[in-house]
């Protein structure tokens with residue numbers, strides 16, 4: 150084995166204080182980037198949960214609808230037109246919107262009503278842990294998430310409250326359907342949803358289209374488009390990415406997260422560059438000796454880059470451990486930090502690139518050394 | 527006559543600029559041959575270190591020609607000069623310049639490592655070199671735990687482990703006491719005589735004169751007593767009797 154790793158690691162561990170400072174810099178930077186990007190991914194996932202859980206092949210939306218939560222409405226009569234298109238199996242209207250929830254205590258809190266025709270199974274509550282979703286068809290039946298007990302002032306199945314002056318009763322409970330807007334989702338039947346959101350019977354928020362098994366999606370999509378005039382027809386994937394880009398970039402939330410991540414990268418690079426440079430400066434006479442002995446510049450670069458890589462790998466492992474704890478801690482929160490294998494891979498590449506880029510300063514310094522200095526001392 | 531390792535002709539070197547300009551070397555002709563132990567002596571500031579740097583391809587001469595093992599050095603870039611050093615030259619410095627975080631054996635092995643000689647064989651060669659300087663027991667010791675004489679012996683082992691044709695040493699015994707100095711000089715002399723290298727040692731120390739095959743004196747940037755045909759003054763023949 151080459152002595153390059155030995156020399157690099159001894160250089161690195163020789164000055165413990167500097168090594169610790171370097172690691173703190175890298176770990177801070179990587180954890181910051183990881184959290185920002187994990188939030189980005191988590192947010193990106195949260196904003197599409199409803200779309201993900203709706204069983205639709207195509208969505209008919211009011212013109213210009215930016216996301217699932219968009220309050221604009223379309224004409225429910227479109228349903229018949231869409232239904233008549235070849236290859237369409239079913240068309241289910243969805244009514245959603247903000248409303249007010251009055252706790253038993255008299256306190257008011259905003260809620261987000263999600264109403265679908267339950268018999269169609271287009272968008273039913275999932276992760277049901279208690280009760281029966283079928284009971285939703287009763288008048289005044291609602292399904293809420295356990296995590297909103299406090300907010301909604303309920304504690305069990307059978308708890309009651311009011312929405313827009315009408316008595317409602319919890320018939321089933323879900324686990325983990327949380328809204329990134331912090332406004333609780335309340336699932337109700339389509340008819341009730343109209344009442345709670347003040348939507349006229351001839352209106353709907355979206356139409357969920359399901360295709361026949363043998364239908365060609367693109368052909369049907371074009372056919373529907375020609376039927377619905379200015380309304381928009383999107384595939385589920387398209388709707389998902391439109392929703393995501395609205396919440397992430399339309400609102401500036403994504404830009405803020407990226408700015409935070411960029412800051413992390415800059416801070417990390419500066420710290421590593423600084424410590425690597427000062428380490429190299431301290432070992433300059435050794436590098437000059439190597440040069441005098443006839444080593445190529447490449448050999449010396451390898452020592453420095455190896456140092457940078459060691460920094461990167463050790464820092465990444467520590468940051469990864471911290472990241473795992475953070476993920477665990479936020480898993481149950483309204484906005485979980487999501488870390489995917491791709492994010493881990495990207496972070497590793499970023500850490501390595503950051504550390505190696507930091508080595509440039511040190512390398513530039515080393516190129517200028519004059520081996521003759523070894524004789525002068 | 528033995529094979530010529532280094533041939534320098536008409537070497538001039540000006541150091542510094544403007545008012546601080548110094549003509550450190552003013553036309554030096556010198557030939558180093560295989561198997562020869564040469565001393566370079568002269569007063570302080572006479573240009574000994576400068577000459578060593580030029581001969582060792584670490585400093586380009588202002589004019590004159592230098593040939594190392596048949597390769598002319600003029601016009602060769604920094605990387606090329608490093609390559610010549612790597613291929614042909616071993617250095618011993620006054621202040622050892624060992625790597626403090628590496629063991630004695632690793633310090634020696636480093637000279638092989640930069641030449642891409644790795645693995646068990648390299649480790650074995652490094653230990654053999656330490657053996658030759660009598661330090662086999664200290665192979666795994668860090669330089670900080672070695673005496674000055676021992677450190678210099680490690681440095682010498684490092685200089686010749688890769689079998690360079692020439693060893694250049696600048697006052698290798700200056701920091702050492704008499705006994706240590708003598709043992710270092712004996713090792714360097716053996717490197718020339720038994721291992722067929724050209725060895726050039728800069729020294730102020732008259733005690734080492736008995737080891738030398740040849741003494742070159744420099745004064746004010748010029749070799750002293752340079753007559754035609756025989757440019758270097760031969761103080762003594764191979765005088766084994768003088769060596770103690």
Ligand SMILES: Nc1ncnc2c1ncn2[C@@H]1O[C@H](COP(=O)(O)OP(=O)(O)OP(=O)(O)O)[C@@H](O)[C@H]1O
Pocket residue numbers: 541542543546547548549550568569570571572573574575576577
């Ligand atoms: N970088 C430099 N710039 C200007 N002048 C220099 C420089 N380095 C050395 N000199 C001068 O060049 C001359 C030769 O220096 P050199 O170091 O070769 O002498 P030396 O014989 O090795 O002396 P010593 O025995 O003290 O080591 C001296 O006059 C010195 O002052």
Ligand SMILES: [Mg+2]
Pocket residue numbers: 574575576
């Ligand atoms: Mg000198």
